[in-house]
Amino acid sequence: MAELTERPFPPGDYPLVVVGSGPGGLQVSSALGGLGIRHALLSADEQPGGMFRRWPFFQRLLSWTKPYAPVARATRAYERYDWNSLIPESDEHRAVMVGLMDGTSYFPSRPEMQAGLEAFTSRTNLKVRFGCRWTGTSRLDDGRFILETTDGEYTAGTLVIAVGVAEPWRPTSPGMELAAHYADTQPVETYADKRIFIVGKQNSGFELASGMLPWAKRIIIASPSPARLSVNTHSLVGIRARYLQPYEDHVLGGGVAILDAGIERIEPGSPGDAPFRVVTRRSSDSVEMAFDVDAVIAATGFVAPLLDLPDLGVATFGQSRLPAQTPFWESATMPGVFFAGTIGQGSGGLKKHGIPSNSGAVQGARYNARVLARHIATTRFGVKLERPTLAPASVVEFLLDELTQGPELWHQRAYLGRVLSLDPDDGIRDEGILPLAWFVDAGGPDAVAATLETDGTGAVYPVIYLRRGGSVSEHALEAHPLLDYRTASARSALASILAPVLGGSSIPLASS
Ligand SMILES: Cc1cc2nc3c(=O)[nH]c(=O)nc-3n(C[C@H](O)[C@H](O)[C@H](O)COP(=O)(O)OP(=O)(O)OC[C@H]3O[C@@H](n4cnc5c(N)ncnc54)[C@H](O)[C@@H]3O)c2cc1C
Structure with missing residues (x-):
């Protein structure tokens, strides 16, 4: 791993700067390299992998890699069955994940995914300046961008921001600050024999509930709207089957309660009984219900850490503060700033039948990154692509x-x-x-x-x-x-x- 600890790309002027060494930053850098576009790749992390160096909390992904599939491995067609490997420029580095999985599940463990992203980086010889945090942004008179970083100043005419959507977000309901966020979940054994209240019915809330089933004595999962299940929506919208065990436990009366209720407030509980009291209002009839619990966890989502880009003119929208983007993942309000990785979900596409893209996950974002690299190469660097x-x-x-x-x-x-x-x-x-x-x-x-x-x-x-x-x-x-x-x-x-x-x-x- 010596090459991973070298520090390429010292501060200075570059045609293009990419920020982030999660799957998004790595994939776009690989594709830009394949097109001969010189660029600097910067990351606040010390190693490749981004969010997957920490999460999912219970250490197993919800995206699969099938070791045995109807088509041969290491072919382009096999990518349909391998959702987690990044796409290399050369065939010999295809399907990195398969060789790293131990066969106990077709969902890679978090460490396997981390190893896969590290292996892709070293095998394809991607260079990253690690330990370099982008801290602020401004513009020169000629329109180029200045990125302030902990290592000094970078200037570039084109930016690709791939900083993920992993900054914890919680709603403003009274007392919500008393709840831990998903990001602050403690080792699971600390929840042994406890009553846990989870706010939020997305995959992250159900992931926590699934992992806590062998430990917690009661789990309550609540949010105003009913849970949507991917097997019912016939798409990746909704809770994945992988996390449905709490749902069955609820249906069969095993101690999990799934409520359609808004959180009115969270209060300190009564001493000696329960540290927290969560007051809710049931969606169906507005009846107030209060729950005394030992822990409250807000599985309420994440935002994109865009720093001062919104002040500079990058419009954002929605709870995740995603940048508004063109179909080619360029800021709709600040040309020259592009986005890769899970932030690309801000470019919503047609949403036919209400079904969103898979841009938020690796299996979708990796293709967006390659299309983006070709777009940048042709429109900003005059590269002529082959058009067979x-x-x-x-x-x-x-x-x-x-x-x-x-x-x-x-x-x-x-x-x-x-x-x-x-x-x-x-x-x-x-x-x-x-x-x-x-x-x-x-x-x-x-x-x-x-x-x-x-x-x-x-x-x-x-x-x-x-x-x-x-x-x-x-x-x-x-x-x-x-x-x-x-x-x-x-x-x-x-x-x-x-x-x-x-x-x-x-x-x-x-x-x-
Ligand atoms: C709990 C959870 C579980 C998930 N599980 C899955 C899953 O199983 N499968 C799946 O496909 N997707 C999953 N996702 C979606 C996942 O976020 C994306 O698939 C993918 O990891 C995002 O990659 P990324 O490169 O866009 O961002 P990240 O992986 O978040 O990487 C962001 C990078 O930007 C860097 N960075 C951030 N700010 C700065 C800064 N100011 N300066 C310099 N560098 C900076 C970070 O250090 C990091 O290297 C999950 C998301 C969450 C929140």
Whole structure:
């Protein structure tokens, strides 16, 4: 690990600075390096891994890596089954996580994930200036940014901020300061034989409740709205099956209570009885209910530590204070500031059927980072990307292959699309993976974008967006139980959707 402790990137002027060495910062740095974009990568941490160096608290992820999958490991298609490895520039460094997991679970342990991110960093020779904290931001007259850090000043025309969304946040209900935050949860044995009140019904609250089941004598989980379960929403929205044991305990009367109730206030309890009294108001009938408990934990979420960027003009929104972003993850109000990693969830995309992207998790954010790197390379550094040509006769098969095996479309449904441009003079060109919201809204020459979508029924089906003469039409194909869209009926449906642009070979095969 000697190379990890060297201190590259001394303060100075760089074309681009990336902040953060979690999965987001590492992935975007790897992709920028692959495109030849010189940049400095800075991190307040001492080692790679970001949030996964500490959390999840109970030491096991909720995102899986399947050692045995229907496709070969170390292929692009395998990324569908491995949600946790970062994507390298060279095939030999693919699927890092598989080799590090001990086989007891297909959810990596937190230390395995940390080891995976460290291994990716060292094997791909990523350089990071560790122990360098960004502390403030300003601008030069020429528009470049100045980053103040604990090591000195950096200047750059382009910033990629990948500082995560892991700063504890709690609501302002009276007495909430008496509660510990998820981030301050104590070793689990300290909750032995205790009554625990958990505020919040997201995955973090249910993770804590799951881990405390063998220890706590009573667990109450409360928030105003009912818990949503991923198995019911048919998506990653809601509590993951991995954390459902407290729910079953509640249903079967084992001592867990899941309440739909707002927290009115938290007060000190009566001496000798319980240290805390939590007063709630039931959502269904506004009845007040009070609970005497030994510990209160606020599993109420996190915010992005953007420091002074909002004062400088970066607009934020929502409880997590996410920056408002364009489809290419650029600040909507401050051009030149981009975001990678879980902060990218602030670029919401189309949210078809109300289902958000997976940008908040590694399996989605890793693709955003690669699209972002290509976007920055072309728009800010004049890099010309390869745009391979396709023969008209191969387009249907190409798109059905991508829809069946392409990991980007699978992990970022209705968010990223495979785009082919259809210029009669230039031929059919593969423009790669691009944000669907951009494709739909940006206008431009004739093109087609293929994506996967899902609805409330759990069906996953391809959708083809065809841009022709400036307007976009949308065409859904049939779902398939094994997600294999290379069927005769899909071929014929796609061929007829594309006939107006491909029929009669109106688009010639370009020469290069
Ligand atoms: C409790 C919890 C559990 C989760 N479990 C999962 C899971 O199982 N699977 C999954 O895919 N996702 C999970 N997530 C989502 C997770 O946050 C993201 O997937 C991912 O870790 C985020 O990576 P990131 O690089 O964006 O941020 P982080 O991993 O948070 O990294 C941020 C980096 O920025 C650096 N940084 C911050 N501020 C500064 C500064 N001022 N100066 C310099 N450096 C700075 C930090 O030191 C760190 O290196 C979970 C989130 C939470 C809160």
